[in-house]
Amino acid sequence: MYSFDYERPSGVNEAVSAIREDDKFLAGGQTLLPTLKLRLAQADKLIDLSGIAELKGISVSESEVSIGAMTRHVDVANSADVKSAIPALAYLASHIGDAQVRNRGTIGGSISNNDPAADYPAALVGLGATVHTNKRSISAEDFFVDLFETALEEDELVTKVTFPVPEKAGYAKFPNPASRFALTGVFVAQTAQGVRVAVTGAGPCVFRQTDMEAALSSNFSADAVSGIKTEASGLSADIHASADYRANLISVMAARAVQAAS
Amino acid sequence: MTTVSMTVNGKQVSAEVAPNTLLVQFIRENLRLTGTHVGCDTSQCGACTVHVDGDSVKSCTMLAVQADGAEVTTIEGLAQNGELHPMQAAFKENHGLQCGFCTPGMIMSAVDLVKRNPNPSEETIRTELEGNICRCTGYHNIVKSVKSASENMGG
Ligand SMILES: Cc1cc2nc3c(=O)[nH]c(=O)nc-3n(C[C@H](O)[C@H](O)[C@H](O)COP(=O)(O)OP(=O)(O)OC[C@H]3O[C@@H](n4cnc5c(N)ncnc54)[C@H](O)[C@@H]3O)c2cc1C
Ligand code: FES
Ligand code: FES
Secondary structure, eight states, X not given: OOOOEXXXXXXXXXXXXXXXXXXXXXXXXXXXXXXXXXXXXXXXXXXXXXXXXXXXXXXXXXXXEXXXXXXXXXXXXXXXXXXXXXXXXXXXXXXXXXXXXXXXXBHHHHHHHTOTTOSHHHHHHHHTOEEEESSOEEEHHHHEEETTEESOOTTOOEEEEEEEOOSEEEEEEEEOTTTOOEEEEEEEEEETTEEEEEEESSSSSOEEOHHHHHHHHHOOSHHHHHTOOOOOTTSOOOSSOOHHHHHHHHHHHHHHHHHHOO | OEEEEEEETTEEEEEEEOTTOBHHHXXXXXXXXXXXXXXXXXXXXXTTEEXXXXXEEEGGGSXXXXXXXXXXEOGGGTOBTTBOOHHHHHHHHTTOOSSOSSHHHHHHHHHHHHHHSSSOOHHHHHHHTTTOOOSSSOSHXXXXXXXXXXXXXXX
16 A cells, blocks of 8 residues: 555544545545555545544434435444335345445445445435435436446535435345355335336446336336346446346346345 | 554554554554454455454454554454453364464454354354355354354353
8 A cells, every 4th residue: 555644534524625636535445445455546645534423324204214424334234214114225235245344334435436336326226316415416326427437526525325215125136256246236116206227237337227117117026027138238248247147137136126125 | 653542452552653554454563463364455355354343344454543542352352361262162162263364353253243143043154254264164164163152152
């Protein structure tokens, strides 16, 4: 690791005014520290967000689940409120990486990083969530731009994510057997605005599978999606799986997600 | 340089460190507690697992400055008054190790998993230990050790 300075502010304004061009926010460090160690990234200064109390915690109302950016995966997975409002979201968080990663990694860090194989992007897009920053509110679909790219500006900090409570939702992923990242993961939700199907891991960025949304709108059952194919061109191919394999996994995981929906 | 202070295995420690010092480096090099191992240094293997404020974490993926003010427990902190912790004793009893390289991390993860799941099934033990890799045992005796320790720890 190259050397860097370190600061731990106690408020959002302080954090945002401290950041300069080559600085980085540090959340759980489960992505940032490995990339710094491999010298894939470099920072003049790390601004540790862990001292900012207002970024932590979960609140749940009848219609909405709100999760602070610095809330760890383990806290979402174990929250009785999240489990009862959106069980699929707690399930998703409980299947991120391994226990040690879930004890440090945060929702804000995960979505700001926008790894193409991360789990949370599927939940945000699948549920039609809103990302709140120190500057504005961004719909999940506008937030995730491309491979490792989000709508965030350099000095913009994610403060929380709000999820509308769906009628029901389900998530299924085929995990990479080594890292547990999603080789392909599908989040399905029946919401007041209609059915939404979001796919992660299969392409360079999370996307909606609209043919499946249409099919599920008239018949919310696993049979309705298991036969719907996704075009393989444009999907990711690597040593773990070909694009065709991922395209097939979308149908299989979508059917499982519908079956699991509650 | 930055000053960090934390409690490690019940003892208050304080030192001047560069901000890019990893917690595992601090534990091994400053405190000379070399029971915590570095297997991969890329956040995969769990050999470096310690407890920070009661939670298992990979100490190669945390900065020493991030543990400022925390309570840290390493493998050296488990035995009490010369008596092995029940998890350590169970690994010994059930042949839960061969070369022993992964063992400190396995045991730290296992202690945390039994704390969260007092009576874990074999399946729970296997999924909860996903962050710890062993190249020798084939895991079977590790799972047996954890199961046996959980029975002793509960009782
Ligand atoms: C072994 C291993 C397995 C994993 N498996 C999975 C998996 O199965 N599924 C999965 O989804 N993820 C997985 N991850 C990634 C994990 O979920 C990380 O927690 C996550 O990607 C990053 O979150 P973090 O809090 O650690 O962020 P950090 O690593 O601290 O930060 C990541 C990036 O986001 C920026 N950032 C952080 N917080 C904010 C904020 N509030 N506002 C703006 N920018 C911010 C940082 O500057 C940095 O660029 C795995 C990681 C490891 C090491
Ligand atoms: S040395 Fe830390 S996870 Fe392998
Ligand atoms: S006993 Fe050798 S790596 Fe586990």
